[in-house]
Amino acid sequence: MSRYPGDREDEHETDPDPFVGIDEGEEVGAPDIAAARDRVVTTLIEFTRELERAGVEVPANASVEAARALVEVGFGSKARVRTALKATLVSRRADLGTFDRLFEVLWRRLTDHLSGIDSDGEDRRENVGGFASIGADPDSDSEAAVETVSDPDEGDSRAASANWRPATGRADEESEDEDDPIRTARYSPTGRSERLSMPAAALTDGDPLDRTMERLTRGLASIGGRRWQAGGGDRADARRALRRSFGTGGTVVSIPRRERTETIVRCVLLVDVSRSVLDTIDRAFLIRFLRAATAEWQGARTFLFDTSVREVSGELAAPSPHATVEAFRRAETEWGGGTRIANAIERIRRAHPDAIDRTTTVFVISDGLETGEVDALEAGMSWLSRRARAVLWANPLAGAPEYEPTCRGMAVSVPYVDGLFAFGGPDDLEEIARQLERRGTNSIGYEHDPRRRARE
Amino acid sequence: MSGNGDERAKAFADLTTADVQEVFDRTDYVAGDDIVTTVLLALRLGKPLLVEGAPGAGKTELAKVLAEGFDSELIRLQCYEGLAAENTLYEWNYTKQLLSVQAGERTSPSVPDTGTETEERREREAEESETGGTSVFGEEYLMERPLLRALSTDGETPPVLLIDEVDRADEELEALLLEVLSDFQVSIPEFGTVSAGVPPIVVITSNRTRGLSDALKRRCLYLHVEPPSYEKERTIVDRKVPELDGAVAAEVCGATHRLRQEPLLKQPGVAETLDWARAVAALRTGENGQKDGDLTPAEIENTLGCLLKEVEDVTRVDSELLESLLESAREARARAEG
Numbered sequence: 150m151s152r153y154p155g156d157r158e159d160e161h162e163t164d165p166d167p168f169v170g171i172d173e174g175e176e177v178g179a180p181d182i183a184a185a186r187d188r189v190v191t192t193l194i195e196f197t198r199e200l201e202r203a204g205v206e207v208p209a210n211a212s213v214e215a216a217r218a219l220v221e222v223g224f225g226s227k228a229r230v231r232t233a234l235k236a237t238l239v240s241r242r243a244d245l246g247t248f249d250r251l252f253e254v255l256w257r258r259l260t261d262h263l264s265g266i267d268s269d270g271e272d273r274r275e276n277v278g279g280f281a282s283i284g285a286d287p288d289s290d291s292e293a294a295v296e297t298v299s300d301p302d303e304g305d306s307r308a309a310s311a312n313w314r315p316a317t318g319r320a321d322e323e324s325e326d327e328d329d330p331i332r333t334a335r336y337s338p339t340g341r342s343e344r345l346s347m348p349a350a351a352l353t354d355g356d357p358l359d360r361t362m363e364r365l366t367r368g369l370a371s372i373g374g375r376r377w378q379a380g381g382g383d384r385a386d387a388r389r390a391l392r393r394s395f396g397t398g399g400t401v402v403s404i405p406r407r408e409r410t411e412t413i414v415r416c417v418l419l420v421d422v423s424r425s426v427l428d429t430i431d432r433a434f435l436i437r438f439l440r441a442a443t444a445e446w447q448g449a450r451t452f453l454f455d456t457s458v459r460e461v462s463g464e465l466a467a468p469s470p471h472a473t474v475e476a477f478r479r480a481e482t483e484w485g486g487g488t489r490i491a492n493a494i495e496r497i498r499r500a501h502p503d504a505i506d507r508t509t510t511v512f513v514i515s516d517g518l519e520t521g522e523v524d525a526l527e528a529g530m531s532w533l534s535r536r537a538r539a540v541l542w543a544n545p546l547a548g549a550p551e552y553e554p555t556c557r558g559m560a561v562s563v564p565y566v567d568g569l570f571a572f573g574g575p576d577d578l579e580e581i582a583r584q585l586e587r588r589g590t591n592s593i594g595y596e597h598d599p600r601r602r603a604r605e
Numbered sequence: 606m607s608g609n610g611d612e613r614a615k616a617f618a619d620l621t622t623a624d625v626q627e628v629f630d631r632t633d634y635v636a637g638d639d640i641v642t643t644v645l646l647a648l649r650l651g652k653p654l655l656v657e658g659a660p661g662a663g664k665t666e667l668a669k670v671l672a673e674g675f676d677s678e679l680i681r682l683q684c685y686e687g688l689a690a691e692n693t694l695y696e697w698n699y700t701k702q703l704l705s706v707q708a709g710e711r712t713s714p715s716v717p718d719t720g721t722e723t724e725e726r727r728e729r730e731a732e733e734s735e736t737g738g739t740s741v742f743g744e745e746y747l748m749e750r751p752l753l754r755a756l757s758t759d760g761e762t763p764p765v766l767l768i769d770e771v772d773r774a775d776e777e778l779e780a781l782l783l784e785v786l787s788d789f790q791v792s793i794p795e796f797g798t799v800s801a802g803v804p805p806i807v808v809i810t811s812n813r814t815r816g817l818s819d820a821l822k823r824r825c826l827y828l829h830v831e832p833p834s835y836e837k838e839r840t841i842v843d844r845k846v847p848e849l850d851g852a853v854a855a856e857v858c859g860a861t862h863r864l865r866q867e868p869l870l871k872q873p874g875v876a877e878t879l880d881w882a883r884a885v886a887a888l889r890t891g892e893n894g895q896k897d898g899d900l901t902p903a904e905i906e907n908t909l910g911c912l913l914k915e916v917e918d919v920t921r922v923d924s925e926l927l928e929s930l931l932e933s934a935r936e937a938r939a940r941a942e943g
Contacts, residue, residue: 214650221646
């Protein structure tokens, strides 16, 4: 299997001259692209069409210019590919958010193409045969959906289109499209899981999260506990004052104060690894964050869920990224199924009753596109809210300026969440930390993110 | 894009990101990877660069540093409402033409008026307007305006053509730009066609006060200059205002960053931050000035005009916000001092 670039955002040091044409791709670590060229071009054209469908003003000759730009930058760096395509396909600021969101899907597709090509140009993947096949969600619902489409060409086209959508659907849209088999097939309740694999190199690249995690830890530690302790806080402790007054004949000599107990940071991370999330999130960043959280927060427990739930705390605590990948492989950890948040909460509640208590901050990383019963989800979130010190929801979709938590899963969950944040990269973690440090759990969330205002 | 664009692309065929980054470093322009990559693509593909972003984000500066960095001429076309084609392309020097024609008439033999034949001759003379064998529609009488000058500049290094704030100009000008930017040549009816030997590096800036035509956007690479992060702005201040103490520079950037979180009518850009940093530095250069002391409330209040340009924004800075700015400044200083 040839090398492929993975999710590296920046690689100046390892790539002295990344602007090597495709024909010279070996110099930047790209495989022989000739064999994959057709599929890459097709993917690029589909990407352009999807941008147009999403309302982006794409210039008429943009695909050609984008292809030329790709020839210039190669595929060695995700950041450069993003910049090159942005420069050629986008022509107004309002479209940048949509572009960034869809680009994550494109990059995943491109790296899928490249990772499936051996150095001799022969394709080793089983499921490669044009864009639709690669992009199609290979679950049973999709098959059912396609069966209902009379025109096979149209069906392919629409299926491809559906797969590009990174799940920003709103409740009203969903209800309108319930009769649309393609749309309803986008997020399968079952979904096909696949073996969790990740090039270890991708986990070591990128900026270290040390400082960000340090700040996030400070922010989490500043969340007020539910217990009070005597101290110099600004709240009067009436109970202690009353008790003391017994010794002074009922006279209150001084008013004792109390403050929230500060404890060490205890976290449980519930991570949605359904296909809809994996299509929008930077997987390498996700794993890097989970590893950093496991290292930074004593006793942090991480559960991956889609249609099933698996604890991966041990794998994430492995000493090196490579060891984590190996541990995942040995554990045959899978991801990419459908989203069943309520089911996950219920299973954790039953199987790990001590995992979450009132000293625990729960991080839910999910797009909220629940495919199970929303009533059950509401009950689960209510339990989490009562049980945990705080519930923070990190949503990969919330970075888009137009995002509102109106899909059914998010709509029922938001009332039980202390803060709903964007989750796409280190900047989003910084923003979570900033808001926690500044405001605790009062009035925090994506709607208070100054970057959102700037993007609007 | 024309073959001329390809000519320019060839001129930059060997250019690398390191080269572009080096240009930016040499000119103290703090550019992220996105800017470096997009500029490189514009040079390598021979396409104009359409730059958008908030005022003060460094759009115009980008063109200036490219000219300085590549040691080429900067030709600026500042757009405004009502800007006419003759102000952008060329004008004839009528005074000089008139004087030349008069001089020619003085030297030409006087011909008696013989009716129709004489009128035809005069018309022909008026059309040709020759004096001493030289047409008054020659290069000597041509006053080049920015677009023509950018096309007719000789030299190995292409000039940088900055078309600034194109959204302020009328749509007619956009149509003219399309023609010029497509072929990098312009036809002058009385003179002929002027083609660029090496097409200029074109940087077009826009504040999006109106949408640009699809045709123009199609010909350009797009770059949106994002507002700088705290770290980037800190680097800019350090480079551009070296006389300001590092810790104070951190305070200035921290406070500005906090200020931008307010819903201001006009958000301060990098240019405003630099003005403020220079003002603070200037106030501290006196005999009693404490160069590395903490930023004080009085300092902020006295120099707030460098940052905020709307009276509503200035009045928004009450004691509570001032305290918040100082807190952000102190946090930034603490981070800077490790």
